[in-house]
Amino acid sequence: MTSPSQAAIAGAETPGPDGAGLNSEPVDGDKAATDQLGRSPGQLMWMRFKRDRTGVISAFVVLIMFAIAALAPVISWLYGKDPWTRYGQIRPGLLNDNAYPVKPNGGMDSEFWFGLEPGLGRDVLTQLVYGMRTSLSLAVVITILSVVLAIVIGVAGGYLGGKPDYFLGRLTDLMMSFPNQLFFVAFTPVIGALLVSPQDEMPTWLRACVLIFVMWLLGWMTLARLLRGQVLTLREREFIEAAKVAGTPPWRIIRKELLPNLVTPILVQSTYMLPNFVTGVAGLSFLGVGMQGSTPDWGRMFATGAEVYQSDITYMIFPGVAMVIFIVAFNLLGDSVRDAFDPKSGR
Amino acid sequence: MTSAPSEGAAARAAGAGGATGAHTAAYESRTALTGTAPREAREAILDVRDLVKHYPLTQGVVIKRQVGAVKAVDGVSFELRRGETLGIVGESGCGKSTVAKLVTSLEAPTSGSIRFKGEDVTRLSGRALKAVRRNIQMVFQDPYTSLNPRMTVGDIVGEPFDIHPEVAPKGERRRAVRELLDVVGLDPEYVNRYPHQFSGGQRQRIGIARGLALRPEIIVADEPVSALDVSVQAQVVNLMERLQDEFDLSYIFIAHDLSVVRHISDRVGVMYLGKLVETGTESEIYEHPTHPYTQALLSAVPVPDPGAEAGRARIVLEGDVPSPANPPSGCRFRTRCWKADERCAREEPPLRIPDGAGGGAGSGGEGADGPGRGTAGNAARHPSACHYAEEKARIVPD
Numbered sequence: 001m002t003s004p005s006q007a008a009i010a011g012a013e014t015p016g017p018d019g020a021g022l023n024s025e026p027v028d029g030d031k032a033a034t035d036q037l038g039r040s041p042g043q044l045m046w047m048r049f050k051r052d053r054t055g056v057i058s059a060f061v062v063l064i065m066f067a068i069a070a071l072a073p074v075i076s077w078l079y080g081k082d083p084w085t086r087y088g089q090i091r092p093g094l095l096n097d098n099a100y101p102v103k104p105n106g107g108m109d110s111e112f113w114f115g116l117e118p119g120l121g122r123d124v125l126t127q128l129v130y131g132m133r134t135s136l137s138l139a140v141v142i143t144i145l146s147v148v149l150a151i152v153i154g155v156a157g158g159y160l161g162g163k164p165d166y167f168l169g170r171l172t173d174l175m176m177s178f179p180n181q182l183f184f185v186a187f188t189p190v191i192g193a194l195l196v197s198p199q200d201e202m203p204t205w206l207r208a209c210v211l212i213f214v215m216w217l218l219g220w221m222t223l224a225r226l227l228r229g230q231v232l233t234l235r236e237r238e239f240i241e242a243a244k245v246a247g248t249p250p251w252r253i254i255r256k257e258l259l260p261n262l263v264t265p266i267l268v269q270s271t272y273m274l275p276n277f278v279t280g281v282a283g284l285s286f287l288g289v290g291m292q293g294s295t296p297d298w299g300r301m302f303a304t305g306a307e308v309y310q311s312d313i314t315y316m317i318f319p320g321v322a323m324v325i326f327i328v329a330f331n332l333l334g335d336s337v338r339d340a341f342d343p344k345s346g347r
Numbered sequence: 348m349t350s351a352p353s354e355g356a357a358a359r360a361a362g363a364g365g366a367t368g369a370h371t372a373a374y375e376s377r378t379a380l381t382g383t384a385p386r387e388a389r390e391a392i393l394d395v396r397d398l399v400k401h402y403p404l405t406q407g408v409v410i411k412r413q414v415g416a417v418k419a420v421d422g423v424s425f426e427l428r429r430g431e432t433l434g435i436v437g438e439s440g441c442g443k444s445t446v447a448k449l450v451t452s453l454e455a456p457t458s459g460s461i462r463f464k465g466e467d468v469t470r471l472s473g474r475a476l477k478a479v480r481r482n483i484q485m486v487f488q489d490p491y492t493s494l495n496p497r498m499t500v501g502d503i504v505g506e507p508f509d510i511h512p513e514v515a516p517k518g519e520r521r522r523a524v525r526e527l528l529d530v531v532g533l534d535p536e537y538v539n540r541y542p543h544q545f546s547g548g549q550r551q552r553i554g555i556a557r558g559l560a561l562r563p564e565i566i567v568a569d570e571p572v573s574a575l576d577v578s579v580q581a582q583v584v585n586l587m588e589r590l591q592d593e594f595d596l597s598y599i600f601i602a603h604d605l606s607v608v609r610h611i612s613d614r615v616g617v618m619y620l621g622k623l624v625e626t627g628t629e630s631e632i633y634e635h636p637t638h639p640y641t642q643a644l645l646s647a648v649p650v651p652d653p654g655a656e657a658g659r660a661r662i663v664l665e666g667d668v669p670s671p672a673n674p675p676s677g678c679r680f681r682t683r684c685w686k687a688d689e690r691c692a693r694e695e696p697p698l699r700i701p702d703g704a705g706g707g708a709g710s711g712g713e714g715a716d717g718p719g720r721g722t723a724g725n726a727a728r729h730p731s732a733c734h735y736a737e738e739k740a741r742i743v744p745d
Contacts, residue, residue: 238488239495242557246480
């Protein structure tokens with residue numbers, strides 16, 4: 001039945017005998033020998049990241065900052081001071097009559113390396129490391145909570161589609177429409193007043209929880225939107241359909257097929273979110289709605305520094321420089337992580 | 348003939364344990380079958396009747412009301428016999444891929460039935476659906492999006508085993524995956540690699556291996572080679588043919604490349620705007636098409652011989668494919684058909700063997716084509732959805 005035309009058509013599609021291309025394909029033979037294991041996208045990302053000098057340096061800076069914050073009690077112990085003792089008031093000769101340090105440069109000397117706080121006379125170095133500990137731990141908790149909520153809402157909206165997507169999308173829009181700084185300033189005292197009667201002092205842990213809550217409430221939307229978009233594109237990919245054809249239940253599709261492909265945007269976005277939350281928490285403290293009382297806090301150091309900068313600029317410099325270094329390093333790290341994950345997107 | 352299903356089942360059961368043994372067993376049973384029964388006489392394992400899929404068109408933001416429907420698939424019937432390849436051709440947007448999604452239960456049909464061995468798949472759910480799904484697997488079009496970039500090849504090919512643990516017990520999986528890779532012509536050492544380390548053809552082989560993992564009886568291939576280079580296309584098509592013999596598979600092979608479909612198919616269905624317009628064996632469709640649309644399609648196939656290319660008559664259709672949301676009345680092809688008259692607008696031609704087909708209709712000028720045309724009458728006797736179905740001479744030059 002094979003007519004010449006059929007043979008011609010078949011011939012055009014079949015350049016060689018069946019066996020030629022079928023069994024042993026020349027798959028980059030030289031490479032096959034060297035890396036039979038194969039590199040995962042994660043390993044490739046790590047290799048690219050290691051080549052990025054800016055990224056590695058920023059990662060080191062960020063890690064050191066976190067280490068300093070985490071090791072604050074150890075540093076305090078080695079250094080022999082703590083952030084609560086009012087050295088300037090206990091010991092005469094450290095502060096003058098106007099409660100400013102006697103020595104130049106904010107009272108820096110071999111004993112108080114970073115000087116003394118004007119007024120209360122506390123040690124600046126220990127205050128800074130303890131303050132970083134407070135801010136960073138708050139920021140980390142807020143970031144984790146926001147990422148989790150963003151994953152839940154973004155993936156649910158994107159995967160379910162239809163009505164749930166519509167309502168989750170409008171909820172996201174609604175939350176985005178709040179001016180967040182104003183919201184924080186207005187609502188942190190309100191929530192505090194709801195929980196604790198005005199006469200009582202609010203316990204530190206509760207204040208931390210309130211801060212975390214309000215920042216979390218308005219912190220998840222950007223990532224949720226991003227993830228929803230990602231899920232919408234991933235959902236149309238054929239490997240999701242392939243999993244469905246095999247009978248994979250939806251929960252497993254989300255866990256095994258979707259989430260691993262969302263790691264990149266989640267990681268990149270959270271490296272941008274964390275420094276934002278650090279500045280956010282510091283901003284609230286600066287405005288007087290953050291951590292209160294004797295808890296050492298990065299943001300409140302700025303507030304004090306702003307009061308005294310005309311007489312004692314040194315007090316502003318240490319928390320300021322530390323924060324700038326941290327934020328810049330973290331943002332550069334975020335850029336490098338993004339570049340490492342997605343080498344095709346140019347800057 | 349009666350022994351066919353039990354033999355297949357035995358091979359399948361054995362396949363769960365030792366795949367290599369099962370391959371040969373399946374192969375033997377297959378050869379035994381072909382020896383005794385011609386393909387046409389085999390039983391149909393998939394019977395699709397009046398399949399309809401309409402996607403509703405809605406208006407309004409909050410309160411949605413339906414204003415119409417995109418009739419992606421509108422009454423498609425066909426059957427698939429064991430071990431045969433049914434090719435489905437048609438231009439983009441004619442509903443080929445929707446048929447594939449319906450057959451693999453990725454989408455629920457608006458109406459109609461899909462019977463797998465007598466059981467209506469469209470009414471199944473839960474465990475029963477899962478069991479049927481095992482037997483109807485799919486190979487996808489784009490090898491670059493059909494493999495999860497975050498999974499190793501071993502995980503991709505072995506994933507179906509997690510969902511259907513009865514196919515390969517836990518301890519057997521690694522070996523089963525390696526055997527599958529071997530079967531599709533990939534080095535089993537590649538199990539720990541990731542998809543981005545492979546070429547398009549290799550990726551498509553991985554996709555085929557995944558489709559084979561559950562030892563299905565039917566594989567729906569939705570344009571499996573259209574994203575590949577021509578030379579690689581041939582390799583993949585040949586691989587699929589080899590696997591069909593080895594595992595006694597039935598294929599629904601969807602493509603828009605007519606020559607690829609001709610190469611692999613036993614029977615061919617031509618789709619236009621959500622309907623099958625002509626079905627028949629490969630030679631009936633390609634050498635004796637009776638539907639004007641098929642004739643036009645075939646006249647557009649490039650012929651590698653410049654002399655023949657210059658000499659043949661090409662049918663150039665005018666206009667565009669009408670919107671499936673608002674298909675023409677009567678025959679859907681009438682807006683572009685040179686034979687169309689008022690009858691075509693009035694009544695819809697059913698897909699059946701045309702009355703006048705055979706010696707009578709094809710006579711006249713075509714009689715001059717020579718004695719070879721004597722058999723053409725019988726070959727033209729295949730279902731065609733046209734009121735004026737008749738053969739047209741010299742569409743593809745001999």
